[in-house]
Amino acid sequence: MANTSELRSEIRAIALPVILSNMAIVLFETVNVFWLGRLGRDVVAGIGAASFITWMIFSSTNLTSRGTTTFISQFFGKKELGECREVAKEGLVLSLLLSLVLLVVLLPLLPFLLDMMSLKGEVWQSAFDYLFIFTLGLPSIILFTVTGNIAIAYGDAKLSTRTLLVSLLINAILDPFLIFGWCGLPAMGVKGAAIAWIFAEIVGLALRLAILVKSGYLEISGWSKAFNFPRWASMVKMGWPPTASDMIFSMVYPLLTSYIVSFGSAPLAALNVCHRIEGIPYFICMGFSAAASTVIAQRIGAGQPEQAMRAYRMNLRSITLALILPSLAFVFIPGPLISLFINDPAVVAVGCDYLRIIGIFEVFLGWEIMTEGAFGGTGNTLPPMLIRMPLTLARIPLAAFLGGFLGMGTNGIWLALSLTTCLKGLAIVFWFLKGRWSRLKIIQSLS
Known part of the structure; x- marks a missing residue:
């Protein structure tokens, strides 16, 4: 049985590389907005609008990725490495099929x-031009995401981070050219x-697949057995609630x-810029969410x-402490943060209001995201959906x-976003602490 220091080390070994990965994404997006910002406010607004649709597309990866990572982590905790490798293949094949369906439909x-x-x-045209090419590259984008999650499910977050950094570097170099x-x-x-972006994702995907095979996390042979329909059904059962929400x-x-x-266009441009700033605490949340999911599942x-619950409480304390500094920065120095991206006075003014309001409630965002990952590790993904969906629609x-x-x-719009985030964070933490998830026997049901 792991003691407190061992659990803390496992959480740190996953959370920190994932946070580093996501900080690198923030840095890249900063560079990206810098270059695109030279094309004008309407282009920035168009990319911001496109990001709402790319979020929707990325959320669909949960349909296959959530179940894949939960099965791998739980089988890894049970020390059944052969099953881990089989699940990895099954998840990749199912994810490829999903990406092709999305491409044709979208x-x-x-x-x-x-x-x-x-x-x-120009706002419409910029968004369309970006999304058209993005959609054509969906197979590589989705598989790159899933392969990174597979590495994290094994507890090897460094693999995911290193390959992501290579991909981001290629992307950043190519952008201005x-x-x-x-x-x-x-x-x-x-x-x-x-x-x-698509070219960099293809290179990163090839690199990740090669390292997964070399590390023993994935087998080259036996792909005909990857069409495991019962396990696919279980993956989708775990994946559809987070996908839907x-x-x-x-x-x-x-x-x-x-x-x-x-x-006007200034609030939309401000929202786009502020989302990139908010990406810093958001991706800190994602790091602890990945740690909670993996450690709890294992x-x-x-x-x-009982060790799973201890790991959850450690993550809850950690994410609360980690978000104090960003929250204070949003409330007290929003102007300098926004001016790093854009100097348009109207955009800066609206953006300052946004950051001040959401900064007050940022800790609750951390609770929501981290606890959703914790529920994912248990295999019981329905409670977060039941909380998130109605409050998001509200x-x-x-x-x-x-x-x-x-x-x-x-x-008023910014306050609506913040109040619902607060309610979601409080409700999801309360539900997890009730502990009913401990009755589930996910991998045992398929053994």
Whole structure:
């Protein structure tokens, strides 16, 4: 049985590399916005609008990734490495099929989705150009994500981090060459940024697959057995609740966008910039979420539910402490943070209001994200969905009430986002601490 220091070391070994990975993503996105910002405010707003749809697409990866990682971690805790490798293959094949379905379905829907957000002119065109190429690259994007999650499920977060850093470096180098046409290359603008991303993902995917095989986490042979329909069904059963709640979360933002743009393009550009700033605490949350998911799943697989609960409480304390500094920065120095990305006075003013409001409630975001990962480790993914979905949907009428009926404008929208985040964080922590998840026997049911 692991003692407190051993549990803390395991959590740190997963959380810190994942946080580093996500900080690198923030740094890359900072560089990306810097280059795209030279193309104008409308381009930045268009990419911001496109990000709402890419979130929706990324959320669909939970349909296969959530079950894959839970099975691997629990089998790893049970010391059944052969089953871990089989699950990895099954998850990759199912993820590839999912990506192809999404590609075929989404391509003709892109214009409709952008029209639904009431985008016009260059904002609409920039979003479409970016999303069209992004959608064509979905197989590589989704498989790159899933292979990274497979490594983390084994507890090897460093593998995922190193390969991500290579991919981001390639992307960052290519960006200005393809966006502005350096060294005689054609200047492709937004399209160039998307092409650079897809190329970097393909290289990163090839590297990850090679290292997974070399590390013994994945086998080259036996892929015909990867069409394991009973286990696929179990993966989807675990994956559909977080997928559904994330899809609703992602769909709410495009609906809110149509309301936000009624106040002009500055609030939308401010939201895009602030989301990149908020990416720092958000990705800290994701690091502890990954740690909670992996460590809790491994303890459950080893038949140690009490250790799983101890790991959860450690993560809860850690994420609370980790978010204090970002929260204070958002509340007291929002202007300098936003000015790092853009100097438009209107955008900075709206962005300052956003950061001050959400900064007060940032800790609850951490509780929500980390605890959702903890539930994922148990295999019981339904409770987070039952909490997140109604409160996320409530953002639309609440934003209309605060922003329109009470006349708070965009501040009413930001407050609606923050209040619902607070309620989600409180409710999901309370549910997990009740401990009913300890009755589940996920891998035993398939053995």
